[in-house]
Amino acid sequence: MSVHTLTVDGMEVAVPEGATLLDAVRAAGVELPTLCHLDGLSPVGACRLCLVEMETSGHLQPACATAAGEGMAVLTQTPQLQHYRRMAVELFFAEGNHVCAFCVANGNCELQDVAVAVGMDHSRFPYQYPNRRVDASHPRFAIDHHRCILCTRCVRVCDEIEGAHVWDVANRGGECSIIAGLDQPWGEVQACTSCGKCVDVCPTGAIFRKDDTTAEKEANRERPQLLRSAREQHQWQNQ
Amino acid sequence: MAATPQLQLRCCAASGCRSAGSAALQAALLAARDQLGGAAEAVTIKPVGCLRLCGRGPLVALDRRGGDGQEPSAGSTELYAELTPEQAPALLAAATGLGEAPTAQRLDPAHPFFALQKPVVLEGCGVVNPESIDDALAHGTYAQLRRVLLECTPEQVRDQVKRSGLRGRGGAGYPSGLKWDTVALQPPGPRYVVCNADEGDPGAFMDRSVLESDPHRLIEGMAIAAYAVGAEQGYVYVRAEYPLAIERLRLALRQARGKGLLGSGIAGSSFNLRLEVRVGAGAYVCGEETALLASIQGQRGTPRPRPPYPAQKGLWDAPTLINNVETLTSIPVILREGGDWYASIGTEGSKGTKVFALSGAVANTGLVEVPMGTTLRTVVQTIGGGVPGADGPDGGVKAVQTGGPSGGCIPAHLLDTPVDYESLKALGSMMGSGGLVVMGETTSMPEVARHFMRFSVNESCGKCVPCRAGTVQLAHLLDRFVERRATLADLERLEELCTMVGATSLCGLGQAAPNPVLSTLRYFRQEYQAACRDPDQCEPLDACVLQEVTR
Ligand SMILES: Cc1cc2nc3c(=O)[nH]c(=O)nc-3n(C[C@H](O)[C@H](O)[C@H](O)COP(=O)(O)O)c2cc1C
Ligand code: SF4
Ligand code: SF4
Ligand code: FES
Numbered sequence: 001m002s003v004h005t006l007t008v009d010g011m012e013v014a015v016p017e018g019a020t021l022l023d024a025v026r027a028a029g030v031e032l033p034t035l036c037h038l039d040g041l042s043p044v045g046a047c048r049l050c051l052v053e054m055e056t057s058g059h060l061q062p063a064c065a066t067a068a069g070e071g072m073a074v075l076t077q078t079p080q081l082q083h084y085r086r087m088a089v090e091l092f093f094a095e096g097n098h099v100c101a102f103c104v105a106n107g108n109c110e111l112q113d114v115a116v117a118v119g120m121d122h123s124r125f126p127y128q129y130p131n132r133r134v135d136a137s138h139p140r141f142a143i144d145h146h147r148c149i150l151c152t153r154c155v156r157v158c159d160e161i162e163g164a165h166v167w168d169v170a171n172r173g174g175e176c177s178i179i180a181g182l183d184q185p186w187g188e189v190q191a192c193t194s195c196g197k198c199v200d201v202c203p204t205g206a207i208f209r210k211d212d213t214t215a216e217k218e219a220n221r222e223r224p225q226l227l228r229s230a231r232e233q234h235q236w237q238n239q
Numbered sequence: 240m241a242a243t244p245q246l247q248l249r250c251c252a253a254s255g256c257r258s259a260g261s262a263a264l265q266a267a268l269l270a271a272r273d274q275l276g277g278a279a280e281a282v283t284i285k286p287v288g289c290l291r292l293c294g295r296g297p298l299v300a301l302d303r304r305g306g307d308g309q310e311p312s313a314g315s316t317e318l319y320a321e322l323t324p325e326q327a328p329a330l331l332a333a334a335t336g337l338g339e340a341p342t343a344q345r346l347d348p349a350h351p352f353f354a355l356q357k358p359v360v361l362e363g364c365g366v367v368n369p370e371s372i373d374d375a376l377a378h379g380t381y382a383q384l385r386r387v388l389l390e391c392t393p394e395q396v397r398d399q400v401k402r403s404g405l406r407g408r409g410g411a412g413y414p415s416g417l418k419w420d421t422v423a424l425q426p427p428g429p430r431y432v433v434c435n436a437d438e439g440d441p442g443a444f445m446d447r448s449v450l451e452s453d454p455h456r457l458i459e460g461m462a463i464a465a466y467a468v469g470a471e472q473g474y475v476y477v478r479a480e481y482p483l484a485i486e487r488l489r490l491a492l493r494q495a496r497g498k499g500l501l502g503s504g505i506a507g508s509s510f511n512l513r514l515e516v517r518v519g520a521g522a523y524v525c526g527e528e529t530a531l532l533a534s535i536q537g538q539r540g541t542p543r544p545r546p547p548y549p550a551q552k553g554l555w556d557a558p559t560l561i562n563n564v565e566t567l568t569s570i571p572v573i574l575r576e577g578g579d580w581y582a583s584i585g586t587e588g589s590k591g592t593k594v595f596a597l598s599g600a601v602a603n604t605g606l607v608e609v610p611m612g613t614t615l616r617t618v619v620q621t622i623g624g625g626v627p628g629a630d631g632p633d634g635g636v637k638a639v640q641t642g643g644p645s646g647g648c649i650p651a652h653l654l655d656t657p658v659d660y661e662s663l664k665a666l667g668s669m670m671g672s673g674g675l676v677v678m679g680e681t682t683s684m685p686e687v688a689r690h691f692m693r694f695s696v697n698e699s700c701g702k703c704v705p706c707r708a709g710t711v712q713l714a715h716l717l718d719r720f721v722e723r724r725a726t727l728a729d730l731e732r733l734e735e736l737c738t739m740v741g742a743t744s745l746c747g748l749g750q751a752a753p754n755p756v757l758s759t760l761r762y763f764r765q766e767y768q769a770a771c772r773d774p775d776q777c778e779p780l781d782a783c784v785l786q787e788v789t790r
Binding site for chain 1: 522524539543544546696697698699700701702703704705706707708709710711712715732735736739742743744745
């Protein structure tokens with residue numbers, strides 16, 4: 001297996017061929033916030049939190065969606081990057097309706113975690129208070145679009161791991177929303193196997209189990225990676 | 240043979256003139272010819288593509304050529320504008336020497352609007368009948384494809400393109416020869432060639448004009464490109480808002496297949512190429528190359544991070560050459576005249592000619608092809624005639640907008656800037672695909688910035704947060720300036736957010752969305768300051784354009 005060596009914030013690391021810059025950053029023991037990325041799902045590079053600076057060119061690249069290459073040098077914590085990350089998190093909070101106090105995911109929400117990590121305690125951008133829907137037509141789960149950050153993890157896990165492709169994105173720009181089937185009530189979409197993988201991977205309280213109330217959501221975000229290694233490398237959790 | 244002069248009326252049948260009634264005019268001319276009989280019967284009436292001065296359509300050109308069937312020289316062509324069907328008999332009578340021409344309608348072909356143009360891409364535009372492959376063939380179309388297939392290796396073709404210095408006309412100006420090499424030199428396997436005819440910039444209609452006026456030349460250029468990179472399948476991606484362009488392109492493709500110029504064993508060689516049209520639903524973002532490829536594959540048109548670039552991994556993960564309409568349409572001429580000939584036109588860094596769609600507050604609106612390096616002043620004042628009814632050194636021009644929602648506003652005092660990729664970029668604008676919108680002195684720059692920001696809000700695909708949510712916040716901030724209830728803190732926030740959205744967005748749409756704001760801030764900052772509520776901190780009074788705010 002061929003190996004690439006590169007530096008992350010000046011530290012040398014070696015990663016196998018095919019690894020991403022995010023793998024390299026983690027190998028260097030550096031904490032980098034991520035939201036759209038989830039191990040086991042294909043990368044999309046959408047949330048822009050994992051942007052790193054290529055030391056020679058000054059270009060910003062999403063670590064999760066960029067292949068690590070021999071001799072690369074990346075910076076992860078420049079003041080500018082930290083500033084941009086904080087602004088990105090502010091934009092996330094301002095564009096949805098995130099009321100942590102009574103959210104199912106309070107205390108177990110990646111958006112919250114990221115806000116803490118980048119030091120965002122309030123948004124300087126006015127809240128948009130969008131008028132979004134809640135769909136509780138599924139017998140066991142529900143989706144509250146007010147809390148959706150459009151990371152598309154649910155879309156990808158359902159398509160790539162479960163193979164049911166229940167979820168999709170509709171519309172454009174700020175009007176984007178996650179839809180079930182052909183924009184039907186979730187409960188009417190026959191392709192849904194009720195496997196609950198979308199509940200497990202959703203970083204916020206947008207998709208949840210109906211039995212859960214405030215701060216009760218427990219996610220299982222390792223599930224895609226576990227399933228993928230089981231299928232592809234025949235490595236099982238209990239081995 | 241005795242030289243009875245041949246008379247030909249070329250009637251513009253492109254969208255601009257069609258909307259001004261060119262179809263009725265052409266019908267009236269045909270009817271008048273039948274009615275007049277005699278000498279009029281010898282007048283050829285031919286539909287052609289764009290005759291350039293779109294703002295004054297319907298346009299008709301009258302060629303009086305010698306009996307030997309020569310191409311008309313400039314002196315023997317008369318041009319008429321804004322004709323009504325009622326004037327058709329008079330025009331025919333005048334053509335045959337039986338009456339007075341409608342002089343009020345007559346344009347001067349020596350006017351700088353026509354005289355300063357250098358048709359390269361538009362060589363056949365307004366000359367050939369876009370619906371007839373025989374006419375295209377008679378004008379030399381497909382001759383270079385045939386020659387290249389028989390005489391040149393793909394390397395030789397790419398070499399000419401490299402020598403020409405041609406850069407992509409889709410906006411970014413990437414060297415085309417280099418891109419072709421990158422695709423050609425990928426490991427063996429299938430390849431694709433794609434023509435980007437999405438043309439989503441408001442104010443741009445260059446690509447549409449080419450498709451409507453001379454589709455065979457584009458097909459020839461694409462076929463040569465496909466041969467040069469080893470592709471056997473290609474797509475032209477056109478927006479659905481261009482029905483006439485799509486119709487003519489489809490017809491041209493059928494005609495080319497019928498003549499064996501597309502398909503298997505083209506022109507007796509072993510080269511095969513299938514070309515298809517893909518119609519997009521008219522999303523600006525689908526002009527972005529990775530979104531366009533996703534759309535061709537039937538997926539949602541959203542960009543993805545690059546690298547890998549389409550040249551490495553494009554359609555169905557195969558190496559894919561994607562070029563703009565104008566880029567590909569330049570190819571046949573480059574091969575006919577040679578790369579060095581092309582490189583002798585234009586400037587050091589930007590070779591050849593560029594087609595602009597001139598519109599806005601300008602006397603002569605239409606399609607303009609000039610050598611790169613021509614100054615904006617020449618384009619806007621000499622060719623365009625400045626703002627109607629205005630005078631003064633800058634002809635009443637306040638600013639020129641280039642590059643659409645991704646570009647910027649260049650103020651009148653910089654009109655002597657040559658149009659080339661680097662100069663426009665240095666001014667905080669960009670070449671873009673060629674839309675050039677002239678703005679008069681009464682234009683409010685924060686309003687212009689908000690107009691383009693709202694466009695970006697509507698056209699953002701919504702995939703990445705800086706563009707999806709950032710443009711919304713920027714548009715709200717700009718509202719405050721337009722409504723004059725901003726504060727200096729808003730100004731600071733506006734600049735901060737512009738920088739962030741530009742630096743962190745995933746694709747060119749978000750990265751360039753702040754440009755209209757940043758460039759107007761750069762040259763018209765006082766208008767933003769004047770819109771702030773703390774006038775004490777405003778610039779000194781004479782710098783304030785909007786005086787009443789400082790009272
Ligand atoms: C938001 C956006 C819109 C674009 N729209 C177009 C377009 O309408 N036509 C076009 O040719 N290129 C467009 N481009 C540029 C393409 O991504 C690509 O660079 C181009 O088609 C490459 O062709 P060229 O090398 O011949 O310029 C756009 C880019 C972005 C980011
Ligand atoms: S519902 Fe959850 S997983 Fe799906 S896009 Fe929204 S935030 Fe992401
Ligand atoms: S920058 Fe805008 S258009 Fe481009 S990917 Fe992001 S949201 Fe979509
Ligand atoms: S985690 Fe990399 S862009 Fe979202």
